[in-house]
Amino acid sequence: MSVTHTFDLVVVGSGIAGQTAATAAAEAGLSVALLEKTEKLGGSSAMSGGWFAFSGTPEQSEQGIEDSAELFLSDMLEAGEHLNDRALLEAYLANQENTYRWLKDHGVQFREVEISSGMSARRGHNAAIKDVLATLHRDFEAAGGETHLEHRAVRLVRDGDRVTGVVADTPDGEVLFGARGGVVLATGGFSRGTDLLKIFAPEQLAAIPYGGKGNTGDGLKMAWKLGAGMADMSFVSATYGSHPETGEEFHELLTAYYMGAIIVNKDGRRFVDESVDYKTLGRVVLDEPEGLGFEVFDAKVRAKSHRGIPLKDIDTLEEIGHVFRADTIEELAEAAGIDPDALVQTVARYNAAVAGEAEDEVGRTNLCNGVGDLLPIDTAPYYAYPAKALMTTTYCGVTINPSGQVVDVDGDVIEGLYAIGEVTGGFHGAAYMTGTSLGKGAVFGGIVARHAAGRLTADRLVTDRTGAAEPAAPDRVDAVPVA
Known part of the structure; x- marks a missing residue:
């Protein structure tokens, strides 16, 4: 095994959680x-569709949307x-602002604010997610961060009871990455991990597999091996609303039912x-013939389409031939x-x-979730969108504390090990609110960056007092986006 030089922080996984943690830490x-x-x-x-859940934003104020942290908390608890x-x-709520x-300081623009699964107020903020990730990564490398593609983390390394590094399988063999301040697992869920789905949710194997190709549960397994606790494993469920021929080119998920459609088998x-929330819908539709449900709606709902906005883009779905259209219900x-x-x-x-x-x-x-008046389906032309449950991510995993530190089955911190994003459990509970997945990735990415920076600063102070050889500390702890 070859050994690299040691870093202050090693982040495993480059989704919104890992990218936020890496960028914030590098900038600090x-x-x-x-x-x-x-x-x-x-x-x-x-x-993903690029939805972040925030309350109390200028975008909400400009549109006269009434929302609050208290309502946000109530909705998350009810959904879960x-x-x-x-x-x-x-x-999350303490750090969302x-x-x-x-x-926003990194150039993120929210182009739409909408209500969706689990919300009782419009708090889903939509961004062009690929642009967001590219911008954050650009800023990460500008701050001196190092990126290593095709590096699969395979096992954690400990010195005593503390995690001090991670071994990665690379095109050049196994490489050890040392981590003075800790290892951050941001490896996603196990939507493509057939072995773990067979253990925790075998019925969900009937859903369309989706999510990142690397989402096979690597981080969960590594933490589990060290005794990490698990949470929400019994609530694994796919999300309803994707065409049976859904591809990976763009995020094809239509929630016309929150706009006025009904769902039939x-x-x-x-x-x-x-x-109800689309995770619950995803669970229920698997029991229907062929696991299929049709979103049926009329011209009034069709007129609500917003091109380019995931969940609402009926225009594109009709253009690619995934939506049926007819002048009567019978013909449809x-x-x-x-x-x-x-x-x-x-x-x-109806x-x-x-x-x-x-x-x-x-x-x-x-x-949707107590909001919005029902609409009759009575205006031609009529439409039907065939959809199945899509296993986008698993919304469960290792247990963490509010600082993002992994805790074991007894509730004790596993020193030097952090986990953020969809490798973690405990946040969502039984179901999921739109936008809280990307939202928690960004929020807890910042929390972990600040916590690791603070711990390294404390180490430096000890070094200054004792003269012992300890790791260098960050010089800009205040740059991390956490209250």
């Missing part, structure tokens, strides 16, 4: 190595069925309240392969419920 004066398993940067983040680790949620401003029957059903008579009757019952003439058959009363 730490020497940082960023290891990426594949030949490309970005991981699952680069394949109060099974979230509240301390992690409070850390500084993280938002740090992103091939038999033309509704089977779920369409206003025939084109899409849905039972025509059943769909006509289902739409009629419209009667919207008009207040009957109870809704699945108990739906709003568009």
Whole structure:
């Protein structure tokens, strides 16, 4: 095994979590190595829709959106069925403003603010995620950070009880990266880790595999081997809303049901309240024939399409032939392969419920999480988008404390080991709010960068007093985006 020089911080994984931690730490004066398993940067983040969840932003104020940290917390707890680790949620909320401003200072532009899964206020802030990642990486290297592609982390190294480095499998063999301030696992979930899915969520193997090609659970396994605790493993679920032929070219996920569509199976029957979070929808649709649900809507919903904005871009989906269109409900059903008579009757019952003439058959009363008035499906032309559950990420993993330090099964800190982003559990609980995945990656990336910088500063003070040989400390701790 060859040995590299030692860094202050070694970050494993280059999605939004790893990139934020690496950039913030480098800008604070730490020497940082960023290891990426594949030949490309970005991981699952680069394949995402680019939604960040923040409250109290200027964009919200400009649009007259009423939101607060208290409402944000309540929504996250409700979405997670109060099974979230509240301390992690409070850390997110305490640091969201500084993280938002740090992103803006790095040139991030939020082009849309919208409501989506798990929200009761419009707090999903959309950005061109590939541009965000590229900009942060540019700033990382400008600050002296080192990038190492095709470096797969395979095992953690300890000196006593402290993690002091990580071994990476590279094209030139195994290489040891030493880490004075710690190793940060930002390796994502295990959406492509068939072995782990078989253990924790075998039913989800029926979903469309997605997410970064490196998302096989490497970081989780390495931390697990050291005794790390696990959280939310029983809540693994794919996300509903992707065409059966979804590719990796762009983020194809349509949530027309939050805009006024209903969801039916091939038999033309509704089977779920369409206003619930799309992780729950993803779990339920797997029980339907072929794991398929059709989003059925009319011209009113079609008019809400916003080209280029993930979750709302019906224009592009229709252009690539993934949306059926017809002048009548019966013709739409025939084109899409849905039972025509059943769909006509289902739409009629739905419209009667919207008009207040009957109870809704699945108990739906709003568009999304208690917000938005239902719309009748009565304006031609009519549309149907066939969609399945997409295993984008697993939203579970190793346990951490509010500083991003990994804790073991007894709740004790594993010194020198951090974890952020989708390799961690405890934050989401039973379900997921749109934007909190990228959001927590950025927020906890900053938290970890500051914590590691602070620990190295403390080491320097000890060195100054004792004269012992200790690692050099950062010279700009205040540059890290954490309150």
